[in-house]
Amino acid sequence: MRDTVMEYETAKVLKLAREGKRVDGRALDEVRKISIETGMSENAEGSTIVTIGKTKIIAGLKIDIGKPYPDNQDEGSISIGAETLPLAHPDYESGRPSAQEVELARVVDRGLRESKAIDFKKLCITVGEAVWVGFLDFYALNGDGNLFDAGSIAALVTFNNAKLPKLDKEGKIILHEYNGTLKLARQPLLTTFAKVGGKIMVDPTYLEEKASEARYSAATTDDGFISAMQKGVGGSFTLEEVDYMIDKSFEIGDRIRKQIKQVK
Amino acid sequence: MDRKIDYKKTKKRLDGRKMDETRPLSIKTGVIENADGSAYLEWGQNKIYAAVYGPREVLPKHTANPLKSVIKVEYRMTSFSVPQRKRPGPNRRDQEISKVLGEALSRAVFVEQFPNTEIGVYVEVVDANAGSRVACLTAASVALADAGMPMRDMVAATGVGKAYGELVIDLNKDEEDAPDAVDIPIAILPNSEEIVLLQMDGLLTRKEWDAVAKLGIKGCKQVYEVQKKALVNKFELSEAKGKGQATKTVKKKAVKKTVKKVKK
Numbered sequence: 001m002r003d004t005v006m007e008y009e010t011a012k013v014l015k016l017a018r019e020g021k022r023v024d025g026r027a028l029d030e031v032r033k034i035s036i037e038t039g040m041s042e043n044a045e046g047s048t049i050v051t052i053g054k055t056k057i058i059a060g061l062k063i064d065i066g067k068p069y070p071d072n073q074d075e076g077s078i079s080i081g082a083e084t085l086p087l088a089h090p091d092y093e094s095g096r097p098s099a100q101e102v103e104l105a106r107v108v109d110r111g112l113r114e115s116k117a118i119d120f121k122k123l124c125i126t127v128g129e130a131v132w133v134g135f136l137d138f139y140a141l142n143g144d145g146n147l148f149d150a151g152s153i154a155a156l157v158t159f160n161n162a163k164l165p166k167l168d169k170e171g172k173i174i175l176h177e178y179n180g181t182l183k184l185a186r187q188p189l190l191t192t193f194a195k196v197g198g199k200i201m202v203d204p205t206y207l208e209e210k211a212s213e214a215r216y217s218a219a220t221t222d223d224g225f226i227s228a229m230q231k232g233v234g235g236s237f238t239l240e241e242v243d244y245m246i247d248k249s250f251e252i253g254d255r256i257r258k259q260i261k262q263v264k
Numbered sequence: 265m266d267r268k269i270d271y272k273k274t275k276k277r278l279d280g281r282k283m284d285e286t287r288p289l290s291i292k293t294g295v296i297e298n299a300d301g302s303a304y305l306e307w308g309q310n311k312i313y314a315a316v317y318g319p320r321e322v323l324p325k326h327t328a329n330p331l332k333s334v335i336k337v338e339y340r341m342t343s344f345s346v347p348q349r350k351r352p353g354p355n356r357r358d359q360e361i362s363k364v365l366g367e368a369l370s371r372a373v374f375v376e377q378f379p380n381t382e383i384g385v386y387v388e389v390v391d392a393n394a395g396s397r398v399a400c401l402t403a404a405s406v407a408l409a410d411a412g413m414p415m416r417d418m419v420a421a422t423g424v425g426k427a428y429g430e431l432v433i434d435l436n437k438d439e440e441d442a443p444d445a446v447d448i449p450i451a452i453l454p455n456s457e458e459i460v461l462l463q464m465d466g467l468l469t470r471k472e473w474d475a476v477a478k479l480g481i482k483g484c485k486q487v488y489e490v491q492k493k494a495l496v497n498k499f500e501l502s503e504a505k506g507k508g509q510a511t512k513t514v515k516k517k518a519v520k521k522t523v524k525k526v527k528k
Binding site: 042096143 | 296297298299309311313314315317320338340342343344345346347348349352353354384386387388390391392393
């Protein structure tokens with residue numbers, strides 16, 4: 001039954017796309033309304049809820065003390081995880097992380113990591129012995145497409161507002177006491193596009209993703225760098241299309257960065 | 265915690281509460297758009313999202329029951345909801361809690377009306393400070409009513425027990441860590457006072473049990489009042505919006521029915 005409905009709905013998305021239209025009336029290069037809230041979880045070193053249209057996710061950061069990697073004795077590290085909870089959509093299932101969840105987390109991670117926004121050397125406590133390890137996990141609360149950009153915004157805002165734990169004399173974390181923040185060197189953000197019926201649309205909804213033949217994301221920074229790209233799903237893009245999407249990513253990224261600046 | 269703390273002397277609890285005073289509780293319905301019913305609950309520092317999907321096809325098929333609907337609860341915590349990061353994915357504690365919560369809710373819902381189906385109940389803790397399972401059960405019950413599920417009663421739950429020499433309601437983390445701590449999650453159908461969830465760790469005398477059981481039932485009834493308020497609020501809100509869509513009207517009626525039923 002659901003499949004029949006889905007088939008009908010995606011057919012509608014495709015038909016409209018060929019005329020250059022979208023089901024929700026948006027322009028092809030129009031992003032849904034974004035809202036950002038922070039600081040909901042007291043136990044987290046940073047937390048953020050991002051909504052893009054009907055898509056809603058929560059991200060939280062835990063910072064712990066870890067051992068440095070043998071090849072980077074003076075550097076801390078971060079790790080990003082993503083879960084599409086069955087709470088968030090009737091099609092999401094629980095269980096081991098799916099390939100989709102792994103890709104989602106890794107693309108969000110790369111955009112941030114490769115931009116060198118976070119200086120891992122500043123996460124060093126004692127060379128060769130103790131470093132800060134940041135675990136950022138984000139969870140879908142309501143899924144309606146484009147978890148990539150939602151995750152990217154949530155990750156950036158969470159790191160922007162992250163508090164570093166305070167250490168006692170023995171080098172142990174004092175719970176709920178903090179000592180400074182992470183200063184990010186730049187502000188990387190992902191922008192994701194779907195190709196539906198040959199047309200390129202930004203910020204795809206769940207149905208648009210279902211109807212899409214290809215997906216593309218680019219992470220851009222406020223100082224003019226591209227820090228990550230990912231093409232997904234079976235179809236293809238021409239170089240002109242990729243160039244168009246990169247330009248759009250900078251333009252849209254800058255707009256969202258302005259909104260992020262207002263977030264406390 | 266300090267072993268010298270004695271509630272018999274202080275007459276007040278560590279966070280200033282009276283012995284029979286619960287932490288502030290608030291519940292909101294309709295927070296997850298994709299779900300058939302949902303609720304967001306704040307109970308002290310605890311913050312919980314609950315979503316209900318169903319009745320729907322049972323997966324995997326062999327778990328179906330030809331006589332009734334199977335309520336499948338998934339109790340989960342985000343990695344950042346606790347001071348020490350929790351590894352993602354359900355652990356043994358999550359599995360046990362999910363099981364007992366499902367069993368408690370099965371008594372409240374007329375499951376025999378939907379044979380061969382499942383009702384998926386997903387609860388996600390995004391911030392925790394002791395008592396998250398009873399908070400989840402309370403939220404899940406509201407989400408089920410929000411979904412218009414036929415129910416013989418709500419399930420209202422609370423924590424109760426002993427800390428620092430006194431019997432107390434709704435223990436927080438500091439009290440759960442007391443040397444003499446006793447933690448008793450309890451849930452009832454408030455109208456019949458049937459007990460549908462009861463667990464305990466710690467040492468109690470028979471006399472103490474009698475007193476604490478009374479305290480628990482009293483606490484559950486207070487929780488029930490907040491649950492009813494959340495449902496009435498939802499009904500009034502959708503009324504005020506004056507949405508004429510058929511589906512909304514059906515839902516509203518169902519909620520109204522549920523509220524009436526629980527009021528009896």
